[in-house]
Amino acid sequence: NAGVMQNPRHLVRRRGQEARLRCSPMKGHSHVYWYRQLPEEGLKFMVYLQKENIIDESGMPKERFSAEFPKEGPSILRIQQVVRGDSAAYFCASSPQGTGIQPQHFGDGTRLSIL
Amino acid sequence: DQQVKQNSPSLSVQEGRISILNCDYTNSMFDYFLWYKKYPAEGPTFLISISSIKDKNEDGRFTVFLNKSAKHLSLHIVPSQPGDSAVYFCAASRGGSQGNLIFGKGTKLSVKP
Numbered sequence: 001n002a003g004v005m006q007n008p009r010h011l012v013r014r015r016g017q018e019a020r021l022r023c024s025p026m027k028g029h030s031h032v033y034w035y036r037q038l039p040e041e042g043l044k045f046m047v048y049l050q051k052e053n054i055i056d057e058s059g060m061p062k063e064r065f066s067a068e069f070p071k072e073g074p075s076i077l078r079i080q081q082v083v084r085g086d087s088a089a090y091f092c093a094s095s096p097q098g099t100g101i102q103p104q105h106f107g108d109g110t111r112l113s114i115l
Numbered sequence: 116d117q118q119v120k121q122n123s124p125s126l127s128v129q130e131g132r133i134s135i136l137n138c139d140y141t142n143s144m145f146d147y148f149l150w151y152k153k154y155p156a157e158g159p160t161f162l163i164s165i166s167s168i169k170d171k172n173e174d175g176r177f178t179v180f181l182n183k184s185a186k187h188l189s190l191h192i193v194p195s196q197p198g199d200s201a202v203y204f205c206a207a208s209r210g211g212s213q214g215n216l217i218f219g220k221g222t223k224l225s226v227k228p
Contacts, residue, residue: 004158033215042119042204042218043159056215091158093216103149104216106158 025094
């Protein structure tokens, strides 16, 4: 999965702390997507961003979760006051701008564990 | 409410034979379908996709078939190789390639030498 870079790969937090997950899209890609995967489940869409804009956040919980993709720097998924149920693998994907069929390419994910 | 379903959690195939992975969907508005392969501790890797205006797309050993009337797609791998052993996810989108993807739960393929 060279290209989409996510860090950290593993993150451990205690209940009530904040978690920040970073994603740098592939070079030339201006669309970023965040997905969450629980054990034995498929990936679930959370949010779709372009530079400085949130396009679709229909899959993101209304409270504690936020995402941004600033003009400069990586996209950030922020989870405030984490709870045990936030433990999951969080994947970022990117795709290029423009017309035509372009698949989303994924990073290797951040595994978040809540103690 | 699962819009994309992969009803077989696992599949075991002999090396050299054909692997057929199946996927059903319920939303007739989906217009773009993809297959991803995933190894443990890695992200999904794109394999092959198909637009709803086609019924078949082929790339090397991988072929995807789409039956819109049955809301069914399948991935054929032939010949299967031990390195193909992984979890395969079917995904669908309503917005072409720019929409968010709806994933199935995956099928774990084991290819035995």
